[in-house]
Amino acid sequence: MRLRNKPWAKEKLEQNPQYVIASPEQYKGKWNELFGNEHPLHIEIGTGKGQFVTGMANANPHINYIGIELYESVIVSALDKCIETDVPNVKLMNVNAKDLLEYFAKGDVSRVYLNFSDPWPKTRHAKRRLTYKSFLKIYEDVLVDQGEIHFKTDNQGLFESSLMSFSEYGLLLTFVSLDLHSSDFEGNIMTEYEEKFSAKGSRIYRSEVRYK
Numbered sequence: 001m002r003l004r005n006k007p008w009a010k011e012k013l014e015q016n017p018q019y020v021i022a023s024p025e026q027y028k029g030k031w032n033e034l035f036g037n038e039h040p041l042h043i044e045i046g047t048g049k050g051q052f053v054t055g056m057a058n059a060n061p062h063i064n065y066i067g068i069e070l071y072e073s074v075i076v077s078a079l080d081k082c083i084e085t086d087v088p089n090v091k092l093m094n095v096n097a098k099d100l101l102e103y104f105a106k107g108d109v110s111r112v113y114l115n116f117s118d119p120w121p122k123t124r125h126a127k128r129r130l131t132y133k134s135f136l137k138i139y140e141d142v143l144v145d146q147g148e149i150h151f152k153t154d155n156q157g158l159f160e161s162s163l164m165s166f167s168e169y170g171l172l173l174t175f176v177s178l179d180l181h182s183s184d185f186e187g188n189i190m191t192e193y194e195e196k197f198s199a200k201g202s203r204i205y206r207s208e209v210r211y212k
């Protein structure tokens with residue numbers, strides 16, 4: 001993701017607290033209070049410009065969504081999509097996924113989405129991959145029992161290493177496609193990266209895994 005300097009981004013995020021959660025730690029263990037309902041909570045980590053999370057929220061009004069993104073300059077575009085989509089079941093958090101335990105208690109989250117996560121192809125950077133075992137442990141500690149991770153990427157190396165990581169962690173593989181757009185999978189909502197890479201002819205890999 002090329003980062004553009006947007007000095008105004010911080011202020012814009014602060015001016016839209018109905019979408020950008022300013023102090024997420026206050027909702028730990030009680031996210032239903034923020035959304036005003038008892039619907040399941042799905043989070044997307046590395047939400048980028050927000051097309052997926054806002055599209056999913058629009059399509060699934062009985063699920064609550066939070067898009068989590070590290071960079072202000074990127075999440076501000078997701079904020080624009082939230083404003084455009086104007087649905088009550090999507091929020092954003094400008095935080096690092098490694099700190100999820102500060103914001104979510106065990107069982108707060110029903111599903112984690114990882115879409116086109118940074119591949120970190122060098123072996124010495126493997127620990128930075130969002131599917132590395134240390135991240136799988138963090139997700140386990142915020143997910144419900146038998147919680148799920150849904151993952152898609154165009155990067156074959158990341159997909160292979162992620163399947164190995166899931167397997168070594170003891171997760172149950174419940175769906176796999178080596179060519180999502182030619183499969184019979186229904187209801188796919190494309191991310192910005194997915195649109196870009198599939199337009200260039202890349203195949204999209206997708207998997208679903210579940211904690212046992």
Ligand code: SAM
Pocket residue numbers: 001045046047048049068069070071074095096097098115116117118191192193194
């Ligand atoms: N999911 C989007 C898509 O498919 O279009 C964006 C993909 S982009 C390659 C990966 C995104 O993950 C970037 O916006 C990056 O800032 C974000 N990201 C990477 N590591 C993160 C972390 N530890 N916590 C939160 N976001 C992270």
